[in-house]
Amino acid sequence: MTKEMNGLPRNWRPRLARPVYAIAGGLTDFRKKHMMTQKELVMEAARMAVEENNLNIESVKDFKRLVNFCVYSQFAPHFADQLLSAALVHDYMGFNPLGNVEVTTGGATGGASIFTAVNMIASGYADLIVVPGWEMMDEVSTRQGNTYIAHAADKDFEFRLSRIYTNYYALMARRYLHEYPHIARRTLSKVAVKNHHYARFSPFSQAPGEYTEEEVERSKMIVDPLRLLECCNMSTGAAVLILASEKMARRLSNSPVEIDGVGFGTDTMRTGDRRPRKVPLLPHEPRDLYKNFHDWPGFSSFLATRYATVVAYRMAGIQNPLDDFDLAETHDAFSISALQSYEDLGFRPYGQGGDFIESGDAYYEGRLPENLSGGLIGTMHAVGATGIWQIIELMWQIQKKWAKFHADPALWARYGKTMPSDMRNLQVPGARRGVAVSHAGTGSHVTVITVRGS
Amino acid sequence: MDKKRVAFPAYHAEKPGEDLRIEIPRRVVHFHTYGKTSEYFRALAKGKILGTRCNACNLVFLPPRPDCPECWQKTEWVNLPHQGKVATFAVVDYPGEGFIEDLQSVDSELPCIIVYVEIEGVDTKLMSRLEGCDPKDVYIGMEVEARFVENPHQNCLDLYWVPCKK
Numbered sequence: 001m002t003k004e005m006n007g008l009p010r011n012w013r014p015r016l017a018r019p020v021y022a023i024a025g026g027l028t029d030f031r032k033k034h035m036m037t038q039k040e041l042v043m044e045a046a047r048m049a050v051e052e053n054n055l056n057i058e059s060v061k062d063f064k065r066l067v068n069f070c071v072y073s074q075f076a077p078h079f080a081d082q083l084l085s086a087a088l089v090h091d092y093m094g095f096n097p098l099g100n101v102e103v104t105t106g107g108a109t110g111g112a113s114i115f116t117a118v119n120m121i122a123s124g125y126a127d128l129i130v131v132p133g134w135e136m137m138d139e140v141s142t143r144q145g146n147t148y149i150a151h152a153a154d155k156d157f158e159f160r161l162s163r164i165y166t167n168y169y170a171l172m173a174r175r176y177l178h179e180y181p182h183i184a185r186r187t188l189s190k191v192a193v194k195n196h197h198y199a200r201f202s203p204f205s206q207a208p209g210e211y212t213e214e215e216v217e218r219s220k221m222i223v224d225p226l227r228l229l230e231c232c233n234m235s236t237g238a239a240v241l242i243l244a245s246e247k248m249a250r251r252l253s254n255s256p257v258e259i260d261g262v263g264f265g266t267d268t269m270r271t272g273d274r275r276p277r278k279v280p281l282l283p284h285e286p287r288d289l290y291k292n293f294h295d296w297p298g299f300s301s302f303l304a305t306r307y308a309t310v311v312a313y314r315m316a317g318i319q320n321p322l323d324d325f326d327l328a329e330t331h332d333a334f335s336i337s338a339l340q341s342y343e344d345l346g347f348r349p350y351g352q353g354g355d356f357i358e359s360g361d362a363y364y365e366g367r368l369p370e371n372l373s374g375g376l377i378g379t380m381h382a383v384g385a386t387g388i389w390q391i392i393e394l395m396w397q398i399q400k401k402w403a404k405f406h407a408d409p410a411l412w413a414r415y416g417k418t419m420p421s422d423m424r425n426l427q428v429p430g431a432r433r434g435v436a437v438s439h440a441g442t443g444s445h446v447t448v449i450t451v452r453g454s
Numbered sequence: 455m456d457k458k459r460v461a462f463p464a465y466h467a468e469k470p471g472e473d474l475r476i477e478i479p480r481r482v483v484h485f486h487t488y489g490k491t492s493e494y495f496r497a498l499a500k501g502k503i504l505g506t507r508c509n510a511c512n513l514v515f516l517p518p519r520p521d522c523p524e525c526w527q528k529t530e531w532v533n534l535p536h537q538g539k540v541a542t543f544a545v546v547d548y549p550g551e552g553f554i555e556d557l558q559s560v561d562s563e564l565p566c567i568i569v570y571v572e573i574e575g576v577d578t579k580l581m582s583r584l585e586g587c588d589p590k591d592v593y594i595g596m597e598v599e600a601r602f603v604e605n606p607h608q609n610c611l612d613l614y615w616v617p618c619k620k
Contacts, residue, residue: 035473081478147550156488157517157610158581161568163550170544171570178594224545224589272570272579299542
C-alpha cells in the first residue's frame with residue numbers, strides 16, 4: 001500500500017500547470033416544467049453568458065471565433081430521452097467542428113465538467129472553453145423522475161428498495177442524528193428555512209419561500225425523517241460557464257475569477273460498503289482531533305468530499321476555510337447533506353456541523369455565508385447544470401455582480417416574475433474567495449472547486 | 455398505468471398558445487444477468503444468505519463481491535448468520551414510480567421500512583426491508599432476523615427482516 005499523508009499519496013502535489021479563469025456565466029430560470037427543448041435552454045443560458053457579462057467582444061461571432069472546445073454537462077439521458085444530446089446542442093449553437101466531450105458523474109456532473117475543462121486549459125490544449133450544463137427533468141412525472149434518479153443506485157441491491165434517493169439520504173440522516181445526539185432535528189430544518197429564504201432573492205429560483213422550522217417539520221413526509229421542504233427541487237434549466245487561460249481571460253474580461261483549486265474524490269456506490277478509515281486531516285485540524293473516531297466515514301460523512309477537499313485546499317493553499325473563504329456553495333440535495341458537507345469541508349469538526357448553522361456563520365453577514373444562491377433546496381437541482389450554476393453564483397459575487405443578476409426587475413420580468421418588495425441585498429462586500437461542492441450519489445463522486453478574485 | 459398516480463395533468467392537457475407536447479409511451483424489458491453474483495440470488499430462494507470472503511484480506515462482503523476490491527483476487531462464498539442489528543433505518547412514504555408494484559410482488563405495502571443491517575463478522579452492511587414492525591417501534595440497534603419470501607423473484611426484495619422475538 002502507498003504510504004499516505006493527510007490522505008494523499010506521499011509526493012503527489014496536484015497542481016494546475018497554468019492558471020485558469022472563469023470569465024462569464026449565464027443561466028435560465030429553473031422550474032419543474034419549461035416548455036423548451038434542451039437546445040433552446042442551453043442557447044438561452046449561453047446568450048446571457050456571452051452577451052450580459054461585459055465581455056470585451058464585438059459580437060457573438062467575434063466570441064465564437066475564439067472558442068477552442070466545449071465540455072457538456074448532463075446527468076441522465078433518461079430524462080431527455082436522447083443519447084448524444086451534446087451533438088444536438090453543439091450543432092444548435094453552431095460550434096462544429098470544434099471538439100466536445102459530454103461528461104457525466106451523477107450529481108457531480110457539473111463539477112466534473114468544470115474539472116475537465118479546467119484541466120484542458122491548464123494543460124495548454126485550449127484557451128477558451130464553453131461549459132454548458134442542463135437537465136430536462138420535465139418530460140416525466142416527479143415519481144418517474146425519482147425512479148430515473150434512483151437508477152444511480154446499485155441496480156441489483158439497492159435500486160428496488162424504494163426507487164427514490166430521499167431514502168438513501170434518510171438512512172444517513174437517521175444515523176447522523178443518532179451518532180451526534182447533541183445535534184437537534186431542528187438544525188436540519190434551519191438549513192431548509194435558510195435556503196428557501198435566500199431563494200426568494202433569486203430570479204432563477206424554483207422554490208422560494210418564507211417558512212418556519214415548524215412548517216418544514218410539518219411538510220409532507222417523503223421518507224422519514226426527511227420531508228418535502230428539506231429535499232432538493234427536481235428542475236429543468238441550463239447554466240453556461242466560460243473558462244479561459246490567463247491571456248484570454250485578460251483579453252475578454254476586466255474581472256476574471258481564478259479557479260485555483262480543483263479536487264476530486266470518490267467512494268463506494270453503496271453507503272453500507274464503507275469500511276472504517278482514518279480521517280484525512282485538513283491543515284487546520286489538530287493531529288489527534290479524531291482519535292476517538294472508529295467508524296468514519298460510516299453513514300454520517302463523505303470520504304469523497306473530504307478527499308476532494310484535501311486536494312483542493314492543498315492546490316489553493318487554503319489553511320483554514322473559515323478564515324480564507326468569504327463564500328461557500330454546498331450540495332444541499334437534502335438538509336442532512338449540507339450538514340455533512342460542513343464537516344467534510346472543515347467548517348466544523350466532524351460531529352459539530354450543526355454549530356455552523358446555529359452560530360450564524362452560515363448566514364449572510366455570518367463568518368462564511370453558505371448557499372446565498374438558495375442552494376438545491378431553494379433554487380434548483382437541474383442536475384447537469386447544478387455544479388456549474390454554483391461556480392457562476394460565486395463568480396458573480398466575487399465580480400460584485402450579484403445585484404446585476406439578482407436585483408434587476410427587468411430580469412425578474414424576463415421570467416414572468418416580480419421582484420419581492422422586501423428584496424434583500426445579498427452581495428457579500430469584499431467577497432474574494434469561495435468554495436463549491438458538486439456531489440453525486442450518496443457521495444460516490446465529489447468535486448471541490450475553489451475560486452479566487454484577481 | 456394507474457391513472458390516479460399520474461401527478462401532473464399538465465403533461466396531458468396542453469394550454470392554449472403553448473408549444474406542442476406529445477406523449478411517447480415506453481415499455482422495455484431488459485434481460486439482465488447477475489453474473490457471478492447469481493449464486494447469492496439462487497441462495498435466497500433456498501433460505502440462505504451468502505456473502506463472500508477474501509481470505510488474503512480477511513474481509514467479508516455482503517452484498518457479495520465475487521472479486522476482492524483490495525487485492526483483486528477471487529473471493530469465496532460463505533454462509534452468513536440470519537441475525538443482525540439495525541444500523542440505520544428510514545420509512546418510505548413517497549417512493550419512486552414502480553416501487554408500489556415492487557412491494558405488491560412480495561405481498562407488502564407502504565409505508566415501507568428500509569434498513570441497513572449489520573451482521574457480526576461481516577465488514578459491510580446490507581440494505582433491506584423490515585417487515586412485521588410498526589414504524590414507530592423500530593430503532594437503531596434493534597435485533598432482527600432474516601426471512602425469505604415464499605415466491606422468490608430472484609431480486610433483492612426476496613430477503614427481508616423481522617424483529618427478533620424476545
